[in-house]
Amino acid sequence: MSKHRFHGRFEATGxxxxxxxxxEAGEFRAPGPRSSSFDGPGDFRWFCLDHVRQFxxxxxxxxxxxxxxxxxxxSPLHGWATSSxxxxxxxxxxxxxxxxxxxxxxxxxxxxxxxHVRERRHHVRGASSVFSPSEQRAMATLGLDADADRxxxxxxxxxxxxxxxxxHNGGDRSRxxxxxxxxxxxxxxxxxxxxx
Numbered sequence: 001m002s003k004h005r006f007h008g009r010f011e012a013t014g015x016x017x018x019x020x021x022x023x024e025a026g027e028f029r030a031p032g033p034r035s036s037s038f039d040g041p042g043d044f045r046w047f048c049l050d051h052v053r054q055f056x057x058x059x060x061x062x063x064x065x066x067x068x069x070x071x072x073x074x075s076p077l078h079g080w081a082t083s084s085x086x087x088x089x090x091x092x093x094x095x096x097x098x099x100x101x102x103x104x105x106x107x108x109x110x111x112x113x114x115x116h117v118r119e120r121r122h123h124v125r126g127a128s129s130v131f132s133p134s135e136q137r138a139m140a141t142l143g144l145d146a147d148a149d150r151x152x153x154x155x156x157x158x159x160x161x162x163x164x165x166x167x168h169n170g171g172d173r174s175r176x177x178x179x180x181x182x183x184x185x186x187x188x189x190x191x192x193x194x195x196x
Contacts, residue, residue, distance in 0.1 A: 009049075019051035028052035031059070114149050130194045138185035150195045157186040 008028055015026035030052055032043030047055055062070045102108040130146065131139060139146065142156050162168050164179035189195060 015046040017048040017051055018045045019047055019054075022048060022051055024048035030055050114151075131192065135189060135192050135194070138188045141181050141185040142189070150190075153186070153189055153195060157182065 010027050010029065016022075017024045017026045026046030026048060028047050028049060030045045030047055032045050034043045045055070062073070065073065102111070139148070142153070142160065144153065144156055148156075160182045161179065164175040164182060166173050166176065169175065
């Protein structure tokens with residue numbers, strides 16, 4: 001089906017004109033009984049050139065609307081009155097964050113997202129099945145709970161490296177074995193799907 005660019009003719013549609021008694025090809029589209037909505041583009045009527053002109057001359061978009069609905073439809077803000085689900089406070093994560101509890105709005109948003117991820121992790125598979133046995137041993141090595149997130153993993157790793165590294169202990173190498181365990185546990189956990 002090709003569409004002429006300037007006058008709205010659709011050639012080779014195979015449709016007859018929808019005007020009663022007309023046998024010409026219906027090459028021009030006009031609004032149908034069901035208008036565009038959430039469910040799709042709506043229905044169209046197909047007419048020949050003469051009958052689409054007649055239809056358009058008598059077409060009333062506001063037919064059947066009350067004066068309040070007409071006023072609302074003519075408003076420049078029509079359609080913007082409702083917020084998209086993505087931007088509503090109840091966007092499927094949880095209730096809106098208490099902004100006063102945070103100094104930075106990004107902290108509030110990340111805390112909300114972390115709690116959602118943690119909740120989903122426990123709800124979908126249960127806390128113990130999120131980690132493999134080797135990952136559970138690594139979590140114990142680092143002293144982390146099953147609900148820890150990537151930021152908590154990184155903070156704990158940094159704190160333990162500072163605690164056990166010889167450069168932070170005046171050159172004392174007696175804790176190198178423990179440091180090696182911490183590094184190996186972190187290397188395993190940072191690639192774990194639970195922290196993705």
